[in-house]
Amino acid sequence: MATTSWTRRVATLVRRALSPGRATPGRDGTAALPAQTIAGRAPADFTGTVRTSYAPHRDGVADPGEIVWTWVPFEEDPSRGKDRPVLVIGRDSTWLLALMLSSKEHTATTPGEQHPGQRWIDIGTGAWDSRRRPSEVRLDRVLRIDPRRVRREGAVLDRAQFDLIARSRPGSRSW
Known part of the structure; x- marks a missing residue:
């Protein structure tokens, strides 16, 4: 049986998905990481x-003002997390600094809100969410994010929204 380009691609994807140290999806869409990769x-x-300053550039490198996808650890258990x-918003040495997004509604009266006092701001819809x-x-x-773990699926946030977020953050006068 001849190996086709398609079967080689599938085999490569399967090998990558099953490689050691790769996040394993959980039932709820979360991922558990092996202990040696947590740090x-x-x-x-x-x-x-x-x-920071608003500086998005479509150059393959995540910049302030861009929304990208990456693995984000849960606060209550950093060994688990979710792709989101x-x-x-900036850099800290080799790390990217970022704020996480959620499609879940967060209000002071949201039932089951685990961490009272969290602050959220609506930004509407965008190309970062396929739905x-x-x-x-x-x-x-x-968050501190490893730039090597960033996927370039996302969008550039409009300048007015970025500035609103900057002004709304705790301690915003330092921006």
Whole structure:
């Protein structure tokens, strides 16, 4: 039986999906990471002063103002997480600094909200979500993201929305 280009591509994808250290999807769409990869993929959240400017460039490198997809650890258990869109807002040495997006509604009265006091802002719909669901950006948690783990599926956030998010963040006068 002759090997076709299509079967080679499928075989490559299967090998990549089953390779050691790869995140394993859970029943709820989350992923558990092997313990040895946690430190490399889930650094501590950023707590310093974020200094950034709106500077998106379609050059294959994530820049402030761009929404990209990456693996984001859960706060309550950093060994688990979820693939989700994030808004890049700056850099910290080799890390990207980003705010996570969610299509879930977050309000003070949302039943089952696990962390009272979280701050979210609506940004509407965009190309970062294939189903065009309305999204919100979490303002009070700045993630450190490994640039090598970023997928370039996303969009550029419009300047007015980026500026609104910058002004709405806790400690926004430092922007």
